[in-house]
Amino acid sequence: MTPSIFAFRFELLWTDALVWLLVVTVAGYAAYARARPHLRAPWSRVSRSASGMAAAVILAAFVLVGLLDSVHYRPQLPPQDGKVAYATEVRSLLDRVVEPLRVKREKTYSAPLATHLYAKETLQTADGREVREYPRLRHGGAHLKNPELERTGDIALRAFRGLALALLLWFTLAVGLSAGVAQRAGIGIETAWGDIWRGRTAVPWRAVLCALAVLVVLVGPVAALAPHYHVFGTDKVGQDVLYQSLKSIRTGMVIGTLATLVMLPFALVLGVMAGYFKGRVDDMIQYLYTTLSSIPGVLLIAAAVLMMQVYIENNAALFPTTEIRADVRLIALCVILGVTSWTGLCRLLRGEALKLRELEYIQAAHAFGVSHWRIMMRHIAPNVMHIVMIALVMDFSGLVLAEAVLSYVGVGVDPSTISFGTMINSARLEMAREPMVWWSLAAAFVFMLSLVLAANIFADAVRDAFDPRLVRAGAAA
């Protein structure tokens, strides 16, 4: 008897814990900011930016995939002698959702949507002769009796069905949105529909719907084809490239968010202290960040990662499974990236704190006998938060790009972790093959570009909304 799908044990990896902590923090901040008009104002400015909202839709899709991939569990194995055991392999909810992609492995390379392998093999025909041929794939298009004739039609039909379903879903969402807008504004649903499409709503719903349309048009056919074909082909060991791309999203997002999270306390505490106390403290902190930033970034990261590798190799007993080891390496990478990259933000915050400490309200606080600590916490820190927020969103895309480069240099994530860097790294040599294997690289390119581009555009919207200089200039114009 095989155990039901509900028999499993949750496995909280370190990165999962931090990711969910981050989610809770963001939710808490959202609730806090909602109740305060001065915190709500910049975010409502973000929500009025058409490009920002469109990018947010795409980002949300990536975040969804990343979060699904951050719930890990171990499935229960078929019981032996009445004992309940769990698999050693850790899976995530995403693995469960896209189970066919993970399980359906081929022998080696196959092109996108192919029915045959990419390399010829010696096969035996029914009458015992040996021929060199492209063998059929085990899974890709395996349901077709006569691939040469049926393949194109089958793909077109499935893609069309997926597209139709996706568009139907999109249309339902659009109508639902119109109904929501109509109810809020107290107008008819048709008027609301017209307003949205003429761009008359305060929140640019038209841009949101357009971004959603692009998303469903791309995802629909792929989702419809994925169970029966390898939409982005397979790699050297026959693993589905689409699956790898989906798994890479989490790695990129974990690095993009957690590294900034690590860097934040250093930058905030030291920057505000340097600017507020001036004198000795300022000299010390300035010396510290000049020293750190004088070491070329990649070299410092490389040195730290090398030392971490040595530590992990010599203390292998602390990290029982490959997943745990890979996860610890991922965290360590985030910590190292954070510790080496706080200097830029620290410098900005120091400058701002220097300006703020001279203002009257701080002097008034002094006169009332408020302690230094309290002045920094209550009066200075909240007023530099816009810089922090801008830095948070601006750094994300840079970190995702940095991961790829670092993994190439060999100081990035664990080789067993699927990431954009490891994907590109292994695909690089395939370009030199004859005939060329291009799809791994193309998939990594498409996914990475959309993630980073969406993050960049969203970051621009956030910066425009939070930067007081830009806001004032916008109000005057």
Added chain:
Amino acid sequence: MSGYILRRLIYGVFVLVGVNVLTFALFFFVNSPDDMARAQLGAKRVTPEAVEKWKLERGYHKPLFLNEKLSGFERVTETVFFDKSVKLFAFKFGESDQGRNIGYDISTRMWPSLAVQLPAFLIGLLVYISFALLMAFFRATALDFWGVVLCVLMMSVSTLFYIIGGQFLFGKLWSLVPISGYNGGFDAVRFLALPVLIGVISGIGGNARWYRTIFLEEISKDYVRTARAKGLSETRVLFRHVLQNAMIPILTGVVVVIPLLFMGALITESFFGIPGLGSYTIDAIGQQDFAIVRAMVFLGSVLYVIGLIMTDVSYTLVDPRVRFS
């Protein structure tokens, strides 16, 4: 002026001391030399004798700070800290863990690095500033809008893709240049063309956008309005007034990287097989050669400190208001 530079130099030395202490802590406290030996030898060959031999060959067998067995000066000089850390200040890099002379390697390998980096830097600067000026000149028009869109698009593509794409197009498909390799003399141009081109293109997005922001900030200032009110043409305003005043923020970002050009570009050099310091570093990381990584960290910091001082000096050249006393 000279007093100011002297003060900056002394501060620079202090920064280098800090870097040295930091790297020493990183390399000798996080893991002891024994750990490094075990990692290098591999799990199968680790015996106490092999570890001792590995340490002896590379000079890690001495005590860290104080050699109790010796007397006088040698108590301090015959230590790992003095050998591996203090001697760097005299640019005595010692031998790599593989037994090669690091100082010699650096002196031969920095020239190919410079041959890639210097043209890429100069052409890049010209291209980025021209592009940014173009966008600033046609600000708030379709050209500016699509220019920014192009910039954001280009900065969202990883450097790795520029290199792989360039090698594929120019090297493989059109066979214009060799895909990788290097040769001395005039022949080097064939090998350098593509890395330089890729270096310039991969930087366009971020840099042109950054310079555009600087120019737009200058353009919105009062003296520009005055210049226009006097009836100066827009080109004259842009090239004579704005460009000159934008030099300070531009120099801040640009001058500091000039000395670092010697260090080369890690990724570019390793992809194109250029025997420079960048590929040297990558190889060292791959082979876990701690001595080379330490030497490169120190060299990088020295060059950065030189860059900082050069930046300060360059301010006095472009801005008559800046005087150091």
